[in-house]
Amino acid sequence: xxxxxxxxxxxxxxxxxxxxxxxxxxxxxxxxxxxxxxxxxxxxxxxxxxxxxxxxxxxxxxxxxxxxxxxxxxxxxxxxxxxxxxxxxxxxxxxxxxxxxxxxxxxxxxxxxxxxxxxxxxxxxxxxxxxxxxxxxxxxxxxxxxxxxxxxxxxxxxxxxxxxxxxxxxxxxxxxxxxxxxxxxxxxxxxxxxxxxxxxxxxxxxxxxxxxxxxxxxxxxxxxxxxxxxxxxxxxxxxxxxxxxxxxxxxxxxxxxxxxxxxxxxxxxxxxxxxxxxxxxxxxxxxxxxxxxxxxxxxxxxxxxxxxxxxxxxxxxxxxxxxxxxxxxxxx
Amino acid sequence: xxxxxxxxxxxxxxxxxxxxxxxxxxxxxxxxxxxxxxxxxxxxxxxxxxxxxxxxxxxxxxxxxxxxxxxxxxxxxxxxxxxxxxxxxxxxxxxxxxxxxxxxxxxxxxxxxxxxxxxxxxxxxxxxxxxxxxxxxxxxxxxxxxxxxxxxxxxxxxxxxxxxxxxxxxxxxxxxxxxxxxxxxxxxxxxxxxxxxxxxxxxxxxxxxxxxxxxxxxxxxxxxxxxxxxxxxxxxxxxxxxxxxxxxxxxxxxxxxxxxxxxxxxxxxxxxxxxxxxxxxxxxxxxxxxxxxxxxxxxxxxxxxxxxxxxxxxxxxxxxxxxxxxxxxxxxxxxxxxxxxxxxxxxxxxxxxxxxxxxxxxxxxxxxxxxxxxxxxxxxxxxxxxxxxxx
Amino acid sequence: xxxxxxxxxxxxxxxxxxxxxxxxxxxxxxxxxxxxxxxxxxxxxxxxxxxxxxxxxxxxxxxxxxxxxxxxxxxxxxxxxxxxxxxxxxxxxxxxxxxxxxxxxxxxxxxxxxxxxxxxxxxxxxxxxxxxxxxxxxxxxxxxxxxxxxxxxxxxxxxxxxxxxxxxxxxxxxxxxxxxxxxxxxxxxxxx
Numbered sequence: 026x027x028x029x030x031x032x033x034x035x036x037x038x039x040x041x042x043x044x045x046x047x048x049x050x051x052x053x054x055x056x057x058x059x060x061x062x063x064x065x066x067x068x069x070x071x072x073x074x075x076x077x078x079x080x081x082x083x084x085x086x087x088x089x090x091x092x093x094x095x096x097x098x099x100x101x102x103x104x105x106x107x108x109x110x111x112x113x114x115x116x117x118x119x120x121x122x123x124x125x126x127x128x129x130x131x132x133x134x135x136x137x138x139x140x141x142x143x144x145x146x147x148x149x150x151x152x153x154x155x156x157x158x159x160x161x162x163x164x165x166x167x168x169x170x171x172x173x174x175x176x177x178x179x180x181x182x183x184x185x186x187x188x189x190x191x192x193x194x195x196x197x198x199x200x201x202x203x204x205x206x207x208x209x210x211x212x213x214x215x216x217x218x219x220x221x222x223x224x225x226x227x228x229x230x231x232x233x234x235x236x237x238x239x240x241x242x243x244x245x246x247x248x249x250x251x252x253x254x255x256x257x258x259x260x261x262x263x264x265x266x267x268x269x270x271x272x273x274x275x276x277x278x279x280x281x282x283x284x285x286x287x288x289x290x291x292x293x294x295x296x297x298x299x300x301x302x303x304x305x306x307x308x309x310x311x312x313x314x315x316x317x318x319x320x321x322x323x324x325x326x327x328x329x330x331x332x333x334x335x336x337x338x339x340x341x342x343x344x345x346x347x348x349x350x351x352x353x354x355x356x357x
Numbered sequence: 358x359x360x361x362x363x364x365x366x367x368x369x370x371x372x373x374x375x376x377x378x379x380x381x382x383x384x385x386x387x388x389x390x391x392x393x394x395x396x397x398x399x400x401x402x403x404x405x406x407x408x409x410x411x412x413x414x415x416x417x418x419x420x421x422x423x424x425x426x427x428x429x430x431x432x433x434x435x436x437x438x439x440x441x442x443x444x445x446x447x448x449x450x451x452x453x454x455x456x457x458x459x460x461x462x463x464x465x466x467x468x469x470x471x472x473x474x475x476x477x478x479x480x481x482x483x484x485x486x487x488x489x490x491x492x493x494x495x496x497x498x499x500x501x502x503x504x505x506x507x508x509x510x511x512x513x514x515x516x517x518x519x520x521x522x523x524x525x526x527x528x529x530x531x532x533x534x535x536x537x538x539x540x541x542x543x544x545x546x547x548x549x550x551x552x553x554x555x556x557x558x559x560x561x562x563x564x565x566x567x568x569x570x571x572x573x574x575x576x577x578x579x580x581x582x583x584x585x586x587x588x589x590x591x592x593x594x595x596x597x598x599x600x601x602x603x604x605x606x607x608x609x610x611x612x613x614x615x616x617x618x619x620x621x622x623x624x625x626x627x628x629x630x631x632x633x634x635x636x637x638x639x640x641x642x643x644x645x646x647x648x649x650x651x652x653x654x655x656x657x658x659x660x661x662x663x664x665x666x667x668x669x670x671x672x673x674x675x676x677x678x679x680x681x682x683x684x685x686x687x688x689x690x691x692x693x694x695x696x697x698x699x700x701x702x703x704x705x706x707x708x709x710x711x712x713x714x715x716x717x718x719x720x721x722x723x724x725x726x727x728x729x730x731x732x733x734x735x736x737x738x739x740x741x742x743x744x745x746x747x748x
Numbered sequence: 749x750x751x752x753x754x755x756x757x758x759x760x761x762x763x764x765x766x767x768x769x770x771x772x773x774x775x776x777x778x779x780x781x782x783x784x785x786x787x788x789x790x791x792x793x794x795x796x797x798x799x800x801x802x803x804x805x806x807x808x809x810x811x812x813x814x815x816x817x818x819x820x821x822x823x824x825x826x827x828x829x830x831x832x833x834x835x836x837x838x839x840x841x842x843x844x845x846x847x848x849x850x851x852x853x854x855x856x857x858x859x860x861x862x863x864x865x866x867x868x869x870x871x872x873x874x875x876x877x878x879x880x881x882x883x884x885x886x887x888x889x890x891x892x893x894x895x896x897x898x899x900x901x902x903x904x905x906x907x908x909x910x911x912x913x914x915x916x917x918x919x920x921x922x923x924x925x926x927x928x929x930x931x932x933x934x935x936x937x938x939x940x
Binding site: 047049050079080081083085095096099100101102103104105106109111112113114115116117118119120121123124141142145295299303306307310311312313314315 | 369394395397416417418419420421423425426427429430431433434435436437438439440441442443445459460462463589590591592593594595596597598599600601608609
Binding site for chain 2: 780781785
């Protein structure tokens, strides 16, 4: 093959992200200057730094440019239908509560077609981390308006400028009951990492919005320059205001961007509430999912095997060591 | 398809004994007996009783019921739940079934085992919320976009709601396919005796769990005969699932060739096993001039007409479809060569009759006794059709 | 075979009547029973009905064709369903709520002060059990033992005794009525 093959192989093995990415699927589809990759890197960093069991992390995405994240990360990962990442993640989490489930998707996916699912998962305080890459546009379909496109911004379906009012995502999340809400720009890589770390170490519905540039569509169509120009804008106009009232964090076209951690409160998660409530109703017998018959059978077999082994060991001990065996298997 | 081992049902989920129960409740009992422990649902008449029963019973059996925000979310949560390791179910009726269609396509292409019961009511649209129909039969087969196959069963009594719920779960596990229970308002709300056997008498197909080493798991094999084993998220296999056309690793593979491979497999895995999936009930087919083909509640209505026709000396056979999809093509082809006519009453404007016509291929008359939603047939109408067909 | 229709207004326990009887028949009297009911808004107000088929053999057609028994606990239900009652059929009606009209010879009429009896027992909610007692005695379609066995789970535990009392009260009244106007289930109940 080509002369760069060894380099390519090395790249796939030695890349610092190799542990987190399905390197066999590289290169990815994202454009130069796109912010999605930075957020993926931050997520990987956070998972690494937190020492989380990577086998217990699941990533669920919807459809769109950000929707492709699930396909690239080397976790149990699910690329679902448009808008439905959150209900999918809900089913996954509830079926296997030991998972840490991260929903990674875009503004159009999560807040237009999937908006209803977002508010209900937040209302239930479903134990999910939802990361929204908000680039104000539908990238995959070619730059149409989304529910976050600032008023007056140009999109392919608002060719004369947007005349709708956008959602302010932190305000929406806060009002719907999310227990952790933060916003960053993709310039704030460390802050994003820290926020994801924090969210991964807590329970409940966590929402992190990351403002990122779509250089190919949103930036170009609005004559905002390339990725560097976007970084300049974030640098100049983003202002960290932890604890800011979410009613005040809406975004105007190229306006000031309030970032930071806005909400961090505790309340029982959906599963906590289920478990507490059913334990009260049913008593000590209540156990979600219990054990399946094969699991029970395997457990019994293991117990029998252990007992048999212990018995044999006892026999051996009795033969070779003149000391009574103290722990039989009978009291187990 | 290699035969799959069955195990006895988990006694926790089996409410053994005789009950006077409606079909909707029996569906929930069947699901619990089959080992379903995760149910995501949204209220809709006339199916809600199934969700209510599951919600009531689940704490004691260690199951979980969640009322989702809509039917799209319910169906989607099932796919997540299945890949989280549970046997999963939801129940709905026409409008909700329509909303689930996109997700059903995702379940079909990701080969996710799940069970959806559609307690049919009159449509289109909101239609007749409290009144019976069989108008979603073709929707069950063709409702989601693209080519794929599903399995659909139709119970004719509360007892069969229980029995077929178990069978639906077993089939969904064997073929990794969505299975629909296409019942109707009448059966759903009808109370009859339902006998739930002891747990050890109920045979349940467990999920075929992948046993191989980590890192080598392939979620798919496109053989057209069998399906790959499954894993659950959290077990360290780091697998990927997508609704895009995919390869055996589950990675997107967006070519015409791969689409052909995937779709052929989805179709062939059901079609090549159709004979072992299909169940029908026959009575008096041998030597019959006319056969009445029906399913669900309509087959019970048709019996009265058949009895009267037989009393009048006509040779009438009965063919009741228990499995509607895949359709019993072979049976109909054979039958069409032997009888004068096949009479097909159904509570819709003529849906399954189209399949009968296709398979009969002009070898015999096919008479549609169509009747839109809201009520069962007047048996006299079916009788008249039999008499006419016998001429 | 019996074809029975229970009717009244929503909230009188019409559906419960058929449920209790169906359960008694199919679980404790060793026969087949199929029960259907009006559902939804109709069951919550206005005339409400539930149907019960009882048979020695498996039931195919689940609805009444020509009911042999009509229990009517409201005027509206009587007006709506009485014309459908088969000739010579059994009509059991709430005598304080229903004024029968038409040909008194067409069907056999049994007047029952169900609500009054129930109120004497402390709560008009027991009227449906009074009715069932009377129904059981007059028709003989179901045994009193089976009916009482069927009650747990279908009436609140704390009212089980009261409900049995109500049943007995109705049963007693029914026996007296039956002796006055003997019913012949072979022709009366059997629509076919």
